[in-house]
Amino acid sequence: VQLQASGGGSVQAGGFLRLSCAASGRTLSSYAMGWFRQAPGNEREFVAALSRSGGRTYYADSVKGRFAISRDNAKNTVDLQMNNLKPDDTAKYYCAADIRASTQTVARTRSEYDYWGQGTLVTVSS
Numbered sequence: 410v411q412l413q414a415s416g417g418g419s420v421q422a423g424g425f426l427r428l429s430c431a432a433s434g435r436t437l438s439s440y441a442m443g444w445f446r447q448a449p450g451n452e453r454e455f456v457a458a459l460s461r462s463g464g465r466t467y468y469a470d471s472v473k474g475r476f477a478i479s480r481d482n483a484k485n486t487v488d489l490q491m492n493n494l495k496p497d498d499t500a501k502y503y504c505a506a507d508i509r510a511s512t513q514t515v516a517r518t519r520s521e522y523d524y525w526g527q528g529t530l531v532t533v534s535s
Contacts, residue, residue, distance in 0.1 A: 410432055410435045410440075410506050410508065410523070410524040411432065411433045411434075411435075411524075412430055412431070412432055412504050412505070412506060412524055412525065412526035412527075413430070413431045413432070413433070413526055413527070414428060414429070414430050414502060414503060414504045414526040414527065414528055414529040415428070415429050415430075415431070415529055416428040416429050416488075416529060417501075417502060417529030417530045417531045418530075418531065418532070419532040419533075419534065420494055420531075420532070420533055420534070421533070421534050421535075422494060422495055422496055422533055422534065422535050423493055423494065424494050424533070425490070425491060425492045425493070425494060426491045426494065426531060427488055427489070427490050427491070428444070428488065428489040428491065428502055428504075428529060428531075429484075429486045429487075429488050429489075430442065430444075430486060430487045430488070430489075430504030430526055431484075431485060431486050432485060432506070436485060437480065437485055437486065437487055437506070438461070438463070438480060438482050438485075439461065439508075440461060440506040440507060440508050440510065441458065441459065441460050441461045441506070441507040441510035441514050441515065441516055442458070442459045442478070442480075442487040442504065442505065442506055442507070443455065443456075443457065443458040443459070443478075443504070443505045443507065443515075443516055443517075443522060444456040444457045444458075444478060444489045444502060444503065444504055444505070445502070445503045445505060445519065446498075446500035446501065446502045446503065446531075447500055447501050447503070447528075448499060448500040448501075451500075453503065453519060454469065455469050455517050455518065455519075456468070456469050456472055456476065456489070456502070457469070457472065457476055457477075457478040457489060458478065458515040458516055458517055459478045459479070459480065459487060459515065460510070460512065460513050460514055460515050461510050461511070461512050461513075461514065462512045462513060463479075463480050464513070465513055465515050466478055466515065467515040467517060471497070472491075472498075475491065475492050475493045475494075476489060476490065476491050476492070477489070477490045477492075478490075487504060489502070489504075491531070494531075494533045495533060496533050496534065496535045497533075498531060498533050499531060499532050499533045500530075500531060501528040501529065501530050501531070502528060502529050502530075502531055503525055503526055503527075503528045504525070504526045505519075505522035505523075505524060505525045505526070506522065506523060506524040507521050507522050507523060508523045508524065509523065
């Protein structure tokens with residue numbers, strides 16, 4: 410599964426971005442999906458997850474209430490809407506697919522994911 414993340418950019422604090430994760434030759438609705446991020450000098454950390462069914466989501470406390478993960482089955486993408494961005498959100502964002510997940514699983518750790526995209530950079534200035 411080849412994943413391609415896009416939508417990153419530079420915004421001021423309080424702004425918004427929408428990241429998108431697309432797949433070549435695969436239907437993303439078959440997988441549980443997640444977004445992670447990695448700031449310079451830090452480990453890659455969990456941001457948000459969506460179950461295969463689409464009915465369950467989970468968010469890191471740091472983004473809860475500001476970010477929303479969703480599927481667009483028509484476009485075969487999994488998106489991350491990021492609102493009220495803060496400088497601490499600055500990082501490279503990665504999407505990932507958990508191909509072994511059950512219908513309701515929301516995977517929250519890196520080891521649960523099987524495939525990763527290349528990342529898209531988000532920079533938030535104060």
